[in-house]
Amino acid sequence: MFEAWGRVMFARRRLTLGLTLILVAFAAIWGTGVFSELSSGDNFTPPASQSQREAGQASQAFGRDDADVVILYRSAAMSVSDPAYRQVVSTALSVLPRADVARVSTYWSTGSPHLVSTDRHSTYAVIQLTGADDAARHQTYDAIKTELTPATLAASGVTARVGGNVPIEVAINSEVSADIAKAEGFSMPVLLILLLVIFGSLAAASLPVAIGGVAILGSFTVLRLLTMATTVSIYSVNITTILGLGLGIDYGLFMVTRFREELHRQPTVEQAVARTVATAGRTVAVSGVTVAVALTSLMLFPEDFLRSMGYGGVATVAVDMLAALTVLPALLAVLGHRVNALRIRRAVQYPAGGPAHDEASGAWYRLAHSVMRRPVVYITVIVIGLLALGAPFLRISWGGTDARTLPAASTIRQVSQTLDRDFPVNSTAPIEVLLTGGRAARPADLAAYRHRLDAIPGVTGNQVTGVRARTAGASTAGASTAGASTVRVDIGYESAPVSSAARQIVAAVRDTAPPPGATVLVGGTAAGLADELSSLGATLPPMALLVGVSTFVLLFLAFGSVLLPLKAIGMNVLSLSATFGVVVWIFQWGHLSGLLHFTATGSIDPTMPILMLAVIFGLSMDYEVFLLSRIRERYDQTGDNTASVAAGLQRTGGVITSLALLLVIVIGAFSASGITFIKLMGVGMIVALLVDATVIRVLLVPATMRLLGRANWWAPPPLRRLYARYGLKEQNPDAAPVPAGVEG
Numbered sequence: 001m002f003e004a005w006g007r008v009m010f011a012r013r014r015l016t017l018g019l020t021l022i023l024v025a026f027a028a029i030w031g032t033g034v035f036s037e038l039s040s041g042d043n044f045t046p047p048a049s050q051s052q053r054e055a056g057q058a059s060q061a062f063g064r065d066d067a068d069v070v071i072l073y074r075s076a077a078m079s080v081s082d083p084a085y086r087q088v089v090s091t092a093l094s095v096l097p098r099a100d101v102a103r104v105s106t107y108w109s110t111g112s113p114h115l116v117s118t119d120r121h122s123t124y125a126v127i128q129l130t131g132a133d134d135a136a137r138h139q140t141y142d143a144i145k146t147e148l149t150p151a152t153l154a155a156s157g158v159t160a161r162v163g164g165n166v167p168i169e170v171a172i173n174s175e176v177s178a179d180i181a182k183a184e185g186f187s188m189p190v191l192l193i194l195l196l197v198i199f200g201s202l203a204a205a206s207l208p209v210a211i212g213g214v215a216i217l218g219s220f221t222v223l224r225l226l227t228m229a230t231t232v233s234i235y236s237v238n239i240t241t242i243l244g245l246g247l248g249i250d251y252g253l254f255m256v257t258r259f260r261e262e263l264h265r266q267p268t269v270e271q272a273v274a275r276t277v278a279t280a281g282r283t284v285a286v287s288g289v290t291v292a293v294a295l296t297s298l299m300l301f302p303e304d305f306l307r308s309m310g311y312g313g314v315a316t317v318a319v320d321m322l323a324a325l326t327v328l329p330a331l332l333a334v335l336g337h338r339v340n341a342l343r344i345r346r347a348v349q350y351p352a353g354g355p356a357h358d359e360a361s362g363a364w365y366r367l368a369h370s371v372m373r374r375p376v377v378y379i380t381v382i383v384i385g386l387l388a389l390g391a392p393f394l395r396i397s398w399g400g401t402d403a404r405t406l407p408a409a410s411t412i413r414q415v416s417q418t419l420d421r422d423f424p425v426n427s428t429a430p431i432e433v434l435l436t437g438g439r440a441a442r443p444a445d446l447a448a449y450r451h452r453l454d455a456i457p458g459v460t461g462n463q464v465t466g467v468r469a470r471t472a473g474a475s476t477a478g479a480s481t482a483g484a485s486t487v488r489v490d491i492g493y494e495s496a497p498v499s500s501a502a503r504q505i506v507a508a509v510r511d512t513a514p515p516p517g518a519t520v521l522v523g524g525t526a527a528g529l530a531d532e533l534s535s536l537g538a539t540l541p542p543m544a545l546l547v548g549v550s551t552f553v554l555l556f557l558a559f560g561s562v563l564l565p566l567k568a569i570g571m572n573v574l575s576l577s578a579t580f581g582v583v584v585w586i587f588q589w590g591h592l593s594g595l596l597h598f599t600a601t602g603s604i605d606p607t608m609p610i611l612m613l614a615v616i617f618g619l620s621m622d623y624e625v626f627l628l629s630r631i632r633e634r635y636d637q638t639g640d641n642t643a644s645v646a647a648g649l650q651r652t653g654g655v656i657t658s659l660a661l662l663l664v665i666v667i668g669a670f671s672a673s674g675i676t677f678i679k680l681m682g683v684g685m686i687v688a689l690l691v692d693a694t695v696i697r698v699l700l701v702p703a704t705m706r707l708l709g710r711a712n713w714w715a716p717p718p719l720r721r722l723y724a725r726y727g728l729k730e731q732n733p734d735a736a737p738v739p740a741g742v743e744g
Contacts (some may be wrong), residue, residue: 002285006277009329016330035177037302038227038234039134040242044401044607046302049531050510054523062466064102067428068137069127070164071148072415077157080107081122081700088156093125096147100140102128115425122422129166138173141166145607163415168403171412173234175675176489179333180241183669187245188213190665195253198658202342204260205332208252211323216244218278218319219312226311233303237314238670238678239615242685243316246663247291247622251324253662256624257655259332260339269336273329281325283629286558286728288321290625291618293550297543298614302535309611310532316616364653364698368646371699372706379703382695383574390577393586399603400498400529407674408599418737420496425460429497430490431506432524433462438517441467441487453491456508456691458501460492493526498603503533504527536606543610547617558625558631560723567704571696572620579616579688580609587680596683598676605677612681616688623659623697627652631705641712645705653698660693 009016045052058065071093078085086108093104105126107115116123127148131137145167170287188209195205219240226232252345258280262272290633295317298310309529332339403416420429433453439445446464451464466488491509495501506527514520548569556589583604590600631648664686671682705712715723 002282003274003278005325006274006281006329007270009277009326010273010333013330013333016326017105017334020026020214020327020330024214027217027221030135031217031224034220034224035234035237036135037224037232039231039308044303045528045532046306046535047304047529048302049535050521051523051527051531054432054521054527056468057436057486057521058432058434058488058523061434061468062488064128065466066128066535067126067140067164068129068166069148069162070419070428071121071125071127072163072413072418073120073124073153073158074117075158076121080116080123081120084156085123085158085595088153088158089123089125092150092153092160095150096127100130100144102130104128114424117422118424119422124423126420126428127164134169137166137171140253141170146495159677161411161415161418163403163412163419167335167412168406168416171410172675173407174405175673176234176238176678179673179675179678180237181240181665181669182672183245186669187666188462191245191249193660194658194662195249195667196344198253199256200343201340202344203335204256204339207256207328208249210331211252211328212245212248214323214327215248215316215320216241216266218323219244222315222319223312226315230311231308232311233305233308235305235678236308238681239309239611240312240316242667242670243291243313243615244320246619246666247288247317247320248323249662249666250622251288251320252328253659254655255284255324255328256332256339263268263337263339269333273333276332277325279330279629279633281329282728283625284321284324286472286554287622287625288317288324288627290551290554290621291608292317292321293554294547294614294618294621295384297546298611300543300546301610303532303607305607306610310614310687313615313618328455332582362650365646365650367653368649368702369642371702372645375703377706378699382700382703386574386691386695388579390574390579390581392589393577393580394583396580396584396609397500397588398533398606399500399601400525400532401605401677402496402498402601404599404601405676407597410674424492425494426492426497429525430492431491431502431509431522431526433491433509434521434523435487435514436485436490436519436521437685438515438519440515440518441485442515445518446487449512451517452512453489453509456495456505456512457504460494462489462491464488465490495558497525498529498601499526500603503530507718508532533606537609540610547614547742551617551621555621555625555628556715556719557723557726557728559713560715560720560727561713562719563708564628564712567708568621568624571624571700571704572617575618575620575692575696576613579684582683582687583609583612583680585678586683596671596679597674598679601676604680608677608680608684612684612688616692618687619663619685619689620692620696623656623692624657624701626659627697627701635713641710642706645702649698649702656693656697660689665690 073089075085080086089106090108093106104111105115107123115126129137129140131140145162148162153160191212192205192209195208196202199205220237223232223240225593255276259272259276262275263269266272266275292314295310297314298306298313301307335341403410403413406413433440435446435449438450450462453459464487464498466486468486491505493502493505495505503526506522507530510520510522551569552565556562557570559565586600587597587600588602588604593600627648631644632636634647635641635644667685667689668680671679671686673679673682
């Protein structure tokens with residue numbers, strides 16, 4: 001099948017390239033407009049969770065109550081009781097365009113003590129912006145942000161700094177866009193130089209980069225199509241860029257390397273293209289489907305953030321795979337022997353008979369034999385070492401993302417930290433309780449319920465902040481609750497909103513008996529994080545089952561073995577545990593925080609390990625498929641397990657190491673991001689790549705395959721027959737018979 005496809009691509013090479021140019025031009029014009037269509041709001045909380053239902057019903061009953069923008073004022077000379085202070089702030093706020101501002105709340109308009117600092121020299125105004133959705137409010141903020149801190153304030157002895165939800169989101173969006181620009185601007189030239197060194201030819205080196213560029217533009221186009229049907233998070237473009245460029249170069253390098261080999265084996269360019277697609281192309285297809293399935297598991301999660309990463313990742317892998325199986329064979333067909341043109345060094349001179357005769361003299365071949373002479377020693381040392389690296393993961397502490405994810409120099413982050421330090425705790429992030437129906441509004445019952453809330457350890461107090469009558473209209477806090485159908489109570493607490501202590505308080509609030517007949521919904525930042533963790537924990541087992549079973553099936557169909565898929569999954573688990581342990585050691589415990597320029601929060605955002613699990617598992621299987629394909633190919637020819645493992649490593653060891661190095665370059669730009677969770681993702685992926693491409697593939701795989709011997713290729717008779725009929729294999733003209741009962 002794959003060889004026939006290679007011949008089709010050779011025959012239709014010019015048509016294929018012409019259509020590709022048209023599609024790339026369309027993607028460059030229309031697809032790159034995806035950035036304006038992506039969502040950047042609260043994408044982390046499950047849509048049907050209790051906290052989301054509380055937010056929806058509270059908004060319906062009392063109107064939207066989010067702190068879109070917070071303006072922090074401070075005067076060294078005046079306190080908030082000074083009329084001049086009030087006049088200065090009121091004048092500054094009065095000039096804001098009425099069409100852009102839905103509501104302004106200050107200490108002087110509400111009398112709330114939460115809006116005044118402990119030294120009474122600072123206060124803040126809460127501004128709700130107009131706009132039906134996050135994107136509209138972002139545009140509103142961009143339009144008025146220069147008016148939020150007018151120069152007249154400084155002249156009056158009052159300083160003003162801006163923070164709040166919308167500025168945080170806008171700042172993160174800007175950093176994400178800047179990260180992508182930096183990644184592409186830095187990565188492309190460096191990758192081209194490294195590929196030039198690897199191939200020794202500018203023509204060959206430019207092909208993987210071209211495939212990576214096509215993949216990125218194509219995936220942007222698919223993402224924009226998806227935004228027309230569903231919500232897609234802005235963070236998905238990070239995964240799109242990393243995978244698009246990384247996998248594009250992976251597949252390009254693997255196929256170009258094989259094509260250059262086949263040019264020495266085959267009498268014509270057409271046959272070289274056909275055999276390249278039949279071998280390396282088959283490997284790319286198996287790898288692409290395996291990576292895509294791993295990323296598809298993210299779509300099981302209800303959170304928009306993870307689902308968007310799944311959409312973006314699968315779209316990118318699909319475009320990468322299609323480009324490698326269509327555009328690249330067409331380019332190779334056009335270039336032919338000119339793939340070695342524009343050399344910077346002499347091409348590799350293979351001995352008579354082609355590259356296969358050179359396998360036994362290579363450094364990777366000798367390393368493989370060295371490892372296979374002492375397999376038990378290598379396996380023992382490596383497994384113990386990886387488990388030791390993964391040990392910190394046993395002490396992971398889950399937490400949410402707040403303003404500390406921004407750089408320390410960010411004014412928006414500084415405002416958030418000042419509010420936490422100088423103002424009553426949780427003044428902008430209380431635990432919200434919404435009471436509806438029953439006797440929720442009867443003064444005696446409500447007072448008794450509030451008293452029970454105050455008795456919860458860690459609670460600092462509560463207040464009624466909203467009352468809605470059964471008839472029409474809503475009264476403000478402090479009004480009579482007689483005849484009311486909905487009451488909102490805000491709870492203050494001692495701990496940080498994203499801490500485990502805050503989640504314990506949320507659980508206690510939810511367990512507190514409500515007024516007779518009343519329905520209670522608990523929301524707010526802490527409750528949202530609690531709901532997120534509960535949702536992730538419930539979805540993680542189905543995700544693991546999907547990834548594990550699908551990977552096993554795909555690898556069995558590719559290699560006809562029962563043990564090799566199990567071995568591959570086990571090694572990936574080891575690699576992931578080591579990676580997660582290093583991430584905890586760095587980002588939770590704060591080691592290397594000065595070198596990497598981030599602030600450790602003492603916890604890890606729970607979505608990050610799940611996202612890393614899907615991406616890293618897929619990329620690890622990518623390298624596993626590359627290596628096992630060459631081992632299986634040689635095993636089919638010789639029936640010698642040990643020699644096949646050494647030959648496979650000789651043929652792919654340098655390629656896999658080069659692939660890992662190139663992908664580290666791509667990810668390196670993201671690890672320098674000013675956004676902490678993007679930095680965490682980048683550093684974690686770099687650690688995983690280095691462990692996987694060196695320790696796992698180069699040392700652990702040869703050791704375990706030597707220990708298993710011919711059992712590597714064992715499958716029970718029914719599965720052998722299944723593989724013989726449906727296996728994803730090509731007939732190898734050089735294959736030799738393999739003893740019965742050993743291979744599938």
